[in-house]
Amino acid sequence: MAELAKATTTEPTGEPGRRTALLDEQWCIGPKMHGGYLLALLAQAAVDELADGTGPDDGSRAGAAHDVPEAVTGTFLRAPDPGPAVVTVDVLRRGRGATQVRARLDQDDRPCVEIALVLGAVPAPGPHEGDISPAPVALPPFERCERRPVDTPDGRGGLPLMEVVDTRLAPDSLGFLSGRPTGEGRLSGWAELDTREPWSPVGLLVALDVLPPASFDLGLTGWSPTMSLTAHVHAVPAPGPLRLTQWVDHLAGERMHESCRVWDTDGRMVGQATQLAAVRR
């Protein structure tokens, strides 16, 4: 079982901004790579390229490293398969407070995912006056929630990702499995890496896309391919399982807009995401 940190490693090619990747089949949903895994791999490639690189430097290197993906938008073009891929990293601007990067994953010379990425420094801990942070979603304890199986009941194919991400839905989010969704359009639960390695800021990009589509809780059981996913990472999570909730903001016709929030074991909101997905009815 590979650690997420290892599964998202890319290798420099010697050509600036160009790295090679090996997409790990363990991080698949059905036969295709998981979207959050692809975002994490691209963000990590950008962080590593900045650390290795000899690109333009306006002084930021003297200060804190920019290795937190403060805002990431992934545009999903084609679903890549496990196996070799190429990552291209373009630094758009290096600033004191943030570095902006674009990165793309190609497979067989075809673009698969492109991300727009704002990288920042690890935020200073400790509360400030006026801070606002929503309270964590209420969940039964991690140990009392059942781990999601690798096999789906409808025979639509396995979920290898569930081996590497120990994902546990709250009991009241399980209705869709027996044809009794709540109709609210919300799923909540826990996520912990199977290796028990702590979630990193880059790893949160996986967590922010790990729950099933919230449309399942509306009785819409078709898959909903992500078209665009925007994740914001607020902080370095405390060790331990993450609390997650994901809900349908808006659904009309062939399109769904979903939001997700994530809290760490200290009860701090450490990330949030919104996505545009296609709805297949």
Add this chain to the structure above:
Amino acid sequence: MAELAKATTTEPTGEPGRRTALLDEQWCIGPKMHGGYLLALLAQAAVDELADGTGPDDGSRAGAAHDVPEAVTGTFLRAPDPGPAVVTVDVLRRGRGATQVRARLDQDDRPCVEIALVLGAVPAPGPHEGDISPAPVALPPFERCERRPVDTPDGRGGLPLMEVVDTRLAPDSLGFLSGRPTGEGRLSGWAELDTREPWSPVGLLVALDVLPPASFDLGLTGWSPTMSLTAHVHAVPAPGPLRLTQWVDHLAGERMHESCRVWDTDGRMVGQATQLAAVRR
């Protein structure tokens, strides 16, 4: 007074994917261009480039045009000034259901804003089973709300944008002006174009960024420059003023995460946005 449609027009240069723009000073906040205006200009440039262009074609042109910005993420690199600028449009993929584009605005050979854009077709009207759409924010009638002035009371400079976008905050969102913010971190109001031209799907990108920072309602009156803004457009708005609400999702240290929702006069939610902004205390 230029129409928004005119103020966001760009001209082809003859070189594929390259267009010229004239950033209209009327669409400024203080001395700098408004972020939503820049997103609208770039999205419109992408739509026009697709219509003019002779790029790769996998059959989508035979079907509906893709001219609705279903998902746009703008990464803000440098704030451009009014005046000439250059737009570069790169089509990443043309599909049946959507076209993915990247576009960038440069001024004086320096990149200012880059967008990731998913363009789709005008969605079929009419409700479907399982649709979810949040109820519109409650507001006093448009006529009973006061239009925001072009001059700011603190002398920090004018808001020319308020001449072209008739923006009216609800009375209970005005507390920040007299040092009595509600502390909830939410501002709500109306927005109508001064020309009374109907809001277009591309125009919604302006509306989704037109309210003051919701942090004003927390008593944090420093400006909060947008670092990354993601807007989703759901539908073509019905004519008339838009209802808007914008709130702080999360605020910690030097960073704020804001969300915005927009409804048309038929009470349909037609767009939503999230942004990462810097907080200056």
